[in-house]
């Protein structure tokens with residue numbers, strides 16, 4: 001059993017299908033370039049250096065889509081709604097977040113199907129992170 005190559009037994013993960021770590025790192029880097037310039041979002045990020053936040057988000061997405069479990073090795077269970085509780089995620093923050101994410105997703109050369117899958121998840125996740133009315 002163990003000498004049968006894994007790929008012959010199992011479908012590739014979404015993570016692998018879209019290009020693995022490189023793709024997610026590029027996506028998240030592009031997203032944070034937008035955040036860095038955003039007058040509403042930038043002040044929400046507690047650290048002066050956005051690098052560590054970028055790293056956490058990239059590792060989270062890689063894990064979510066079937067890549068290495070490094071995020072949880074470092075951070076434990078994601079509990080994303082709880083982790084966002086200290087921040088005022090209102091409609092405006094949600095919209096700004098998705099706007100920067102859209103730019104980043106559109107710059108990736110993904111198939112239509114992969115793009116749709118990724119975008120549907122991100123819009124769903126962003127809506128579920130809203131914790132402040134207005």
Ligand code: HEM
Pocket residue numbers: 041044045046047052053056057060075080083084087089093094097098122125126127129130
């Ligand atoms: C809807 C608008 C959102 C806003 C305004 C927002 C804002 C923030 C802020 C200010 C942080 C703290 C930065 C840090 O120190 O890591 C953070 C962390 C994080 N966010 Fe968001 N976020 C949003 C949506 C999302 C969504 C949709 C996801 C997942 C798809 C996500 C995933 C994460 C992750 C993984 C972390 C790091 C958690 C940790 O390990 O501490 N965020 N977010």
